Amino acid sequence: MNPFSSGTRLRDMIRAIRACKTAAEERAVVRKECAAIRAAINENDQDYRHRNLAKLMFIHMLGYPTHFGQMECLKLIASAGFPEKRIGYLGLMLLLDERQEVLMLVTNSLKQDLNHSNQYIVGLALCALGNICSAEMARDLAPEVERLLQFRDPNVRKKAALCSIRIIKKVPDLAENFINPASSLLKEKHHGVLITGVQLCMDLCKVSSEALEYVRKKCIEGLVKTLRDIANSPYSPEYDIAGITDPFLHIRLLKLLRILGQGDADASDCMNDILAQVATKTESKKNAGNAILYECVETIMSIEDNGGLRVLAINILGRFLSNRDNNIRYVALNMLMKAIVVDAQAVQRHRATILECVKDSDASIRKRALELVYLLVNESNVKPLTKELIEYLEVSDQEFKGDLTAKICSLVEKFSPEKIWYIDQMLKVLSEAGNFVKDEVWHALIVVISNASDLHGYTVRALYRAFQTSTEQESLVRVAVWCIGEYGDMLVNNVGMLDIEEPITVTESDTVDAVEVAIKRHTLDLTTKAMALIALLKLSSRFPSCSERIKDIIVQNKRSLMLELQQRSIEFNCILQKHQNIRSALLERMPVLDEATFSGRRAGSLHTAISTSTGAPHNLQNGIAKPAAAPIADLLDLSSDDAAAPSSSGGDFLMDLLGVDLSPASAPSGTSQPPKAGTDVLLDLLSIGTSPPAQSSSSASDILSSSQDNKAPLANLNGLASLSSLPANATSPASPVPMMDLLDGLGPIPQKHEENGPAYPSLVAYESSSLRMTFNFSKQPGNPQMTLIQATFTNLSPNVYNDFLFQAAVPKFLQLHLDPASSNTLPASGNGSITQNLKVTNSQQGKKSLVMRIRIAYKMNNKDVLEEGQINNFPRDL
């Protein structure tokens, strides 16, 4: 014995660690042990190598770094004795994973051990290979494993079969080599070999259609016979679980039959009888029996249609659903999701039970049930089901409310039979769980409200009532404030009273009170307050008697710490004080928002993420604090809208212009509202800054023509432009300067650079509901083909993005060079940004303009998100 070895026994070390009272003590013990082990490694100590490795494994399990022991595993594996190899392979599997380069060094030892005369050593090598092999090792050692599939000892054969699974998963090309040996395993009697052989065949069928064909043709009868034998086999103690012989084998056979039966009527026919037998004869008192039934039901659902069997399967699920065991109910819900595709009617019969499961105390069951209910809803049952869900929303756990709200909103939107019902349900959801409602949902609600002109009065009164009881629900407050601003007069005068309503008396000052509450409540966020401010401004023209009070409230916000509110209150104050003559026109109701355009855009933003973005939802509050830029495409398709349905409403355009000025980026979204004179003015403005039509795109003529029709509003605008952008000299006469300001806010105008020479306007290259990417262009003098692009990414969602990665691809005539990004974490809600520089060299500069495909990947709440798009609207001549 080496007297210098400081080794304690494994058992002693574990005791010492367990005796530690604090984490610091534990660290000290571990540090001391690690030091001793390192010393032993340095001395190349042989006697205690396996003991040291065992200790390291324990230390590893506690979460300490143990990479220094990796080479020790290899040494132990390379030694001759079984005990050393056994612990060496265990260490290899625990301390290493397939990505470590060290692993390659073990390939040779593995190869030797796979050919070893001792079958247990072969077993160890197979086990290690099956658990951690990499693609290279799989390729190198596949022939050995293939040979071992025919080894004399069944315990080696079964290990080789599972090892082959790992190999074909790593290198699917190797699958064809395994088809023959694998299918011969299906004829074995040894259960271990049978189980692993069936498993191997399943994985082969998944990666290779050739294997699937082969097994379907040659083995299906054998498999059916094996299943029949095992299902009818007398009691055998070795494999018995709860009165069933080897449920594991049952389940694997059923799975393989499922794969073979899918899409093949003959194969399905072949297995009908045995499936019926398993479905009817299997004992369902214990878990093992239920596991088999569950698998059998899934197989029946997946193979080609057989009416009788399906009825049997649905009945089993019905029994499962009424089972008292939560596990069984969970799998029943899981399976009903699949059954709904096959037989929706049968699943509908269990609706009441499923609805009960939504209210279960178990989160896993609730989640499954909710998803199932979501699939069950149709036009005929949407009302009662929504009622149930909303009632449950009132009592559900906080953490479940998010999911539940999203599902209810989606159902109500999808199946709503009439508007009043839709509005009612949404109001209920908003007042119950307004904080969980997503932005696009309440945006959609506002669009619907604005379209339902006969319900304006009803809605605003209902919202007022709801607002009185729950001011904590952010999105309820927003919708309420918006409606009060728009339809405040209807609230006071009880206009459009419906029979179902109870009359309420609200005075003008009550109404202002309500909005004041929203503006003063500190828990509400900037958007809500900004909306409240606009509502107040609007009320000032609806209720002349309250005008002074409103002015006071607005003036108070002049000192707001939030720039947005401060600036607006100054501007609004100007409107109230100095522009009485245009005020009433300025504060008219919003024009009706076009539902078709809105839903079209929304759908577009969900499915295709091309460079045109979805500004539409954001313009609902006149763009306040909702920086949403839409590229030129929006303007273009809008101008065609105008041509189709021209209408004019005096002062609406002014609101747009306010939006333009206050948050420049939102300007184009303002213009994407439905046809009205205001947009024409904006287009007119655009045309001022643009160059001759010769080089403008196809719809430029629209812009120009509309500009000619609208000389009159332009005059109006001059006064306003100066007022809104430069409040200090608001009374000064129209000057060209503020107009240019407006233009600056418009962002992407492809034609603009003609005038500005080499300075290119920045471009919102990509925008989705969660992310915005802006490009700034510059050129180096003397190298006209190369463009330097600075990409800036801004996060529009309330979640932080991690592992942020931007990728871009260009066609062959372009060359792209990407510099590293400034960071890979993007803070939430626009609190910071990532910048990344790109160099693009255009070999056909002047002939072709830039085009780029982009891909942005990031992690939000640990979920991978991928956004893709194409940018076609680069300034020309880059």
Next chain:
Amino acid sequence: MIHFVLLISRQGKVRLTKWYSTYTQKERTKVIRELSGVILTRGPKLCNFVEWRGFKVVYKRYASLYFCMCIDQDDNELEILEIIHHYVEILDRYFGSVCELDLIFNFHKAYYILDEILIAGELQESSKKTVARLIAAQDSLVETAKEQASSISNIIAQATK
């Protein structure tokens, strides 16, 4: 397939981890922390399945230990419960009414047994007797090797006296 197996004590201490899919060391720590948070706080009457990152984790409590296995969405949860029970029964037979301490001090044995039940995340053997026989055979190989080693060292010791 089974992506990983975890044994966690009620106090949140890790007693065994086996990874059949590739996870970095960092991810492993994170997975363990996340899952023990979810699983240890679940009530006793609830179902044994937790949906997690698009996978399902099937867990079962035996005395102070939680046995957890992570599987794909479309795997058979009920069968995994049987596999867990299968493993526990084999441990029980091997140690003679197994307790947490057995698994702490003989953690390598627990791994050896697991390696006879699962490879590449798939079930290898459904017979408890066969597993027990294989483990016993390998244990005796180790014993013989030890005896040989000690007898050789005795001979050497005597020779050098």
